Amino acid sequence: METFQSQLTRKLSEALSSAGFPLGGEVSPATDPRFGDYQSNEALVLGKQRGENPRKIAETIIANLAVTEISEQPSVAGAGFINFTLKREAVETKIAALLGDERLGVEKVSSPRKIVIDFGSPNVAKPMHVGHIRSTFLGDALARIAEFLGHDVIRDNHIGDWGTQFGMVIWGWKNLLNLESLKRDPIAELVRIYKETNERATQDEAVREAARAELVKLQAGDRENYSIWKQCVDLSMQEFSKAYELLDIHYDIVRGESFYNDRLPAVVDRLLKSGLAEISEGAVCVFFRDIPELADKPCIIRKSDGGYNYATTDLATVDYRIKDLKANAVWYVVGAPQILHFKQIFAIARREGYAADFHHVTFGSILGADRKLMKTRSGENVPLRDLLEEGITRARAIIAQKNPELAESERNEI
Template identity: 55%
Template structure:
């Protein structure tokens, strides 16, 4: 049980004894430590409901609450309850964490399955800078959910079907460089795709040829199906190289094509159940009529008022759309994987699409906790969408290469004595980590400016700062003449810097579950920065190796726990920690 949970439990008991019934008594971490560690506005809320004096009610609650051995309480302002945890309680809590592999984090997801849909690039196209957000946010949420006890299934729903394959098939047959498709498959497929695009502009008959190739693929033509399979395979190989560098893995790569056979039956079922109907030759999902217009994703407000905004699931020519495939995907995940939650880590522009899909799924009877984990855009220094000078999307592999090169240069300048192989490995860890943290330290819904200098700085809110903090801690233990057995340590907290460091160490178990509440890894990132700053303040104020026993062992234990929380927290963000920098 965390301090927050313990306080809530004790406060609830006190409130029940005062008002004669149980009531919600939320306790939150204090934003200003001058007023205590935790606070609650329970007395103010209850006083308003009961039309009584809030300070008087707060005093009655304090008189009844049993905080023995845990905290002191006081009233502030019109009736806030402020709690200050006792140093002895912090010491006891930290001691319990010394032998806890999970650092006090509860299994809040035990017994529940969550499917995380993220990254999802298109086959035959390189991943660009826009894929950073989906890939890195999705991977981090998956790691955190697993640590919280969820059964996590990750799925890379790649775009491996659609009209672009007609162009790729034509290009494969007529323009392919067989050597290039082996050495750099995605770059070669992109070249072919672009060249076919240029040919179409010069000669419209090429477009007809591309359409014919697509029709043959859809009809099951043996040669085109074979090329299509090869195209997917070489694309996956190219994508996997990037995922390997990012240390990102997937349980499944079930692309759009996996669901092709399910689409006709799905549409017919929607029509039969009156969820969809034919309109102007196309099969569409319209509003159910059960929601107000302003809340209904199938209604839109225009100059003349509210009007229909249907989702097409089969075009008049018989073709299917993303909505159809996404519904089939959703059905598979709920029926086959028995998902309790499905998180779609996809950009803000797809918000309406997912609102419609989730609404349609519920009407279909596919009940689940569906969440669109939306995110904003990455901007260049000019605060516009990040592009190359030619106007193309910046490729993700180029971003990673640049980050590692800059990290290598910084390492060579600061520590030229590190052997080349080790320096290269550290540069990879620091560079990739910097890119990830720059993403994960942002509120996912906001746009942010991509700045090389800021993300690779050893000071400030960066991954290198956190990695260096951990390296600094581990260097303390390398100076020891004999190994330190943390399991035998006894925690003694006397200095304010020690108490504050302990306060933040035990708060890890409270912060981590909140990340999942609104899918915000930046809460963990910000917590780790706060912990690192607390450690540096502690290290400056409290001698460790030169302290006398039992203070020396206690401070070594605090250092070890800080390192464990930092490395665990960074690991949950998908960021590795080097031994030295």
């Protein structure tokens, strides 16, 4: 369904042609409602190009405009702006047409893309907190909009299911786990054993080394440690799913950090062989000497101790999403503190020849009434579950107050 703006733009182009001016012209929403609904500065552009009075050019254009069906008589304002005020009956007709169209006049794109949207991405063995709500909601909204426009969307939950913290978790599981607590509240128990192990490790080198040894065993494929890790992932996903169901969020795939473990050596080897990466002080780095804002900010893709990091994993995700998923657009809905990280990742990906539309959708932090990061009284992140339960409780109270006659089942549904 053609919009008022596109209609006026088309009519303006026809008027320019009729008046003997070059084809073109653009109509945009008016910057000040006092001057109407839409405006065009085409007369000013032509006046500058032709060395003529833009107001006279505007009057000539208006004389050739055929917009009586949708607009009041166009007017000239200022140095030569052409202003349009929509007719009330035209607006009413458009609204009626939109209400009768299940797509509300929004047409599907002519060239749909396959878009991978990376959003949410909570960490395993930790509760989802209030900070996750922005990435989750923004990513879901973008996915719904892109799908509505006709794009093929893949929602990817890139969970944090790998890393050094699992050495602590596994040691705690073997030495501190309370099975009853695990059954009652899995995430709380996993957090407890991690915190207690971490506290012990800071005071006892033997515990610290034991936790590190558990991590090495996990990375080497030890069956017992892998089983514990898998249980942690499964328990976490069950808790995440409860929140997603409540929020009406769904994912098409879940590709956590662990999914890419086997691909990381190939990423480093490929970049070294291509000359995009080089060894510096024992680490493998990518330098951006030709990009001023990144010139003094190399990206480490393998540490001097041989370990990999988030950059290595994210480069592996790029490769997988483009080659395996056949995506031609990848959107990362991640907080603003990661701006530098993604500038580096996108720069490397483009150097490797990936021509996809890479986009980092940034957002800020959720603040409390004191304008600081929202925390609990003990200084920890506010659990998302607590926030949602509080919201439901308050909403239920408002519904009960305003609609006391509603049945309990109806209140719950609302």
